[in-house]
Amino acid sequence: MRDTSTHDTSTHDRPLRFTSEQRHDDGVLEREFTLGEIPGTLWTPGSAAPAPLILMAHNNGLPQREPRLVARARYSAARGYAVASVDAAGCGDRPRSAADEEARAELRRTLRAGEPADEIFESLVGPMVEKAAPDWRTTLNALLALPGIDGPVGYSGWTALGIRLAVTEPRITAAGFFAGGYVPRAQRAEARQVTVPLLLLLQWDDEGNPRQRALDLFDAFGGKEKTLHANMGGHTGTPWFETDDGVRFFDRHLK
Amino acid sequence: MRDTSTHDTSTHDRPLRFTSEQRHDDGVLEREFTLGEIPGTLWTPGSAAPAPLILMAHNNGLPQREPRLVARARYSAARGYAVASVDAAGCGDRPRSAADEEARAELRRTLRAGEPADEIFESLVGPMVEKAAPDWRTTLNALLALPGIDGPVGYSGWTALGIRLAVTEPRITAAGFFAGGYVPRAQRAEARQVTVPLLLLLQWDDEGNPRQRALDLFDAFGGKEKTLHANMGGHTGTPWFETDDGVRFFDRHLK
Numbered sequence: 040m041r042d043t044s045t046h047d048t049s050t051h052d053r054p055l056r057f058t059s060e061q062r063h064d065d066g067v068l069e070r071e072f073t074l075g076e077i078p079g080t081l082w083t084p085g086s087a088a089p090a091p092l093i094l095m096a097h098n099n100g101l102p103q104r105e106p107r108l109v110a111r112a113r114y115s116a117a118r119g120y121a122v123a124s125v126d127a128a129g130c131g132d133r134p135r136s137a138a139d140e141e142a143r144a145e146l147r148r149t150l151r152a153g154e155p156a157d158e159i160f161e162s163l164v165g166p167m168v169e170k171a172a173p174d175w176r177t178t179l180n181a182l183l184a185l186p187g188i189d190g191p192v193g194y195s196g197w198t199a200l201g202i203r204l205a206v207t208e209p210r211i212t213a214a215g216f217f218a219g220g221y222v223p224r225a226q227r228a229e230a231r232q233v234t235v236p237l238l239l240l241l242q243w244d245d246e247g248n249p250r251q252r253a254l255d256l257f258d259a260f261g262g263k264e265k266t267l268h269a270n271m272g273g274h275t276g277t278p279w280f281e282t283d284d285g286v287r288f289f290d291r292h293l294k
Numbered sequence: 295m296r297d298t299s300t301h302d303t304s305t306h307d308r309p310l311r312f313t314s315e316q317r318h319d320d321g322v323l324e325r326e327f328t329l330g331e332i333p334g335t336l337w338t339p340g341s342a343a344p345a346p347l348i349l350m351a352h353n354n355g356l357p358q359r360e361p362r363l364v365a366r367a368r369y370s371a372a373r374g375y376a377v378a379s380v381d382a383a384g385c386g387d388r389p390r391s392a393a394d395e396e397a398r399a400e401l402r403r404t405l406r407a408g409e410p411a412d413e414i415f416e417s418l419v420g421p422m423v424e425k426a427a428p429d430w431r432t433t434l435n436a437l438l439a440l441p442g443i444d445g446p447v448g449y450s451g452w453t454a455l456g457i458r459l460a461v462t463e464p465r466i467t468a469a470g471f472f473a474g475g476y477v478p479r480a481q482r483a484e485a486r487q488v489t490v491p492l493l494l495l496l497q498w499d500d501e502g503n504p505r506q507r508a509l510d511l512f513d514a515f516g517g518k519e520k521t522l523h524a525n526m527g528g529h530t531g532t533p534w535f536e537t538d539d540g541v542r543f544f545d546r547h548l549k
Contacts, residue, residue, distance in 0.1 A: 243522065267498065267524040280546065291535065
């Protein structure tokens with residue numbers, strides 16, 4: 040990836056600065072950016088036509104540069120979408136408090152041991168969603184001000200953050216969620232208010248996500264148009280064809 | 295639909311006779327046939343290349359001429375498949391005993407009243423699957439002997455019959471099942487032996503199919519590659535995009 044001259048788009052008082060760009064063989068342009076303290080990546084299709092935007096967030100604040108997320112983002116961009124991911128406050132490579140680091144280590148230990156993880160999950164991820172959502176809205180504002188990026192907006196990935204954004208951000212018109220076994224109480228309570236068309240994708244034998252809770256969450260969503268997909272293969276074993284199904288879901292609602 | 299000269303293909307001692315044919319605008323050729331006492335319909339793509347075969351059966355012996363089944367069959371044929379449906383023994387327009395007629399009326403009454411329907415369902419549909427499966431195998435033999443129809447073979451529709459065929463017929467290499475809330479005991483027991491890739495499609499709010507049983511059935515299937523799709527809209531409200539998803543499932547396994 041090579042550095043390029045920066046391109047600024049002011050949003051409130053924070054400029055969006057592109058810090059690098061890479062053109063892939065399939066025409067997709069991948070650009071890293073910063074928006075104040077928020078680091079992000081924007082993938083756009085090769086064509087010049089305005090593209091609908093998909094915000095793509097990894098579950099529980101995992102880094103935006105995680106390879107599976109990057110692969111999904113590039114695939115979606117090649118199919119005609121502008122796709123953006125950021126490390127919101129407390130997520131990815133952003134600074135974490137010592138307490139957060141400790142809670143993360145404890146959560147991993149608890150899940151590995153197969154012990155009840157609800158309370159530690161709640162104490163870690165509940166505040167993480169609260170802190171991350173404003174950064175995603177700031178990002179959304181800045182991206183929609185760029186040339187070549189158009190509404191309507193889709194959301195893909197982290198269930199809890201997506202619930203919060205879908206409830207608070209009317210520009211989001213379709214949402215694809217992953218897993219949903221562990222979702223903080225506040226977002227479980229908000230699920231009935233999510234009325235946009237949605238696709239919930241879960242792994243039937245996901246060792247880290249209680250199946251019944253994901254099914255209960257799907258049941259709770261308030262929209263008339265909701266679809267559940269489940270597959271085998273464990274937490275990280277989602278078959279690749281679901282990436283294509285996700286794009287086709289957005290094709291129905293964003294194009 | 296106009297009558298055409300018959301085309302015979304002998305299978306054992308029963309000839310397959312085409313009794314009518316119709317060419318649709320999309321190139322699909324729709325031909326009614328009889329195979330001994332079995333009436334059926336075969337849809338084939340416009341192209342001359344050999345097409346994989348999909349056996350398409352309506353739930354619980356409903357007629358092969360039911361409009362939703364016909365629409366799915368034509369759509370699949372337009373996408374490159376030979377699709378066949380028959381009224382097997384005891385199904386569709388085939389003669390029924392007075393006892394069968396009475397049991398059907400009683401089942402409808404029971405389901406409408408929301409009363410437990412297990413026993414009457416078992417007594418009606420259990421024997422129906424037993425009687426229907428041999429006719430479908432006879433049909434499969436006859437169809438694979440026709441020019442332009444090729445293996446591998448997919449199955450789509452009625453869950454209970456599909457389980458029986460998938461377990462007893464090694465030429466079936468992928469199966470799409472619908473609903474699955476009521477499945478006779480024998481087929482529930484056989485589900486673990488179904489190891490071909492499968493797609494179970496259910497309606498989340500299906501008034502006539504207990505959801506938990508469908509989920510338990512999905513859990514029971516023995517294969518490593520199984521996918522669940524669920525949507526809203528009641529028993530007959532399956533969204534049309536699932537027809538496309540079904541074809542894409544077969545594209546992954548039959549082409």
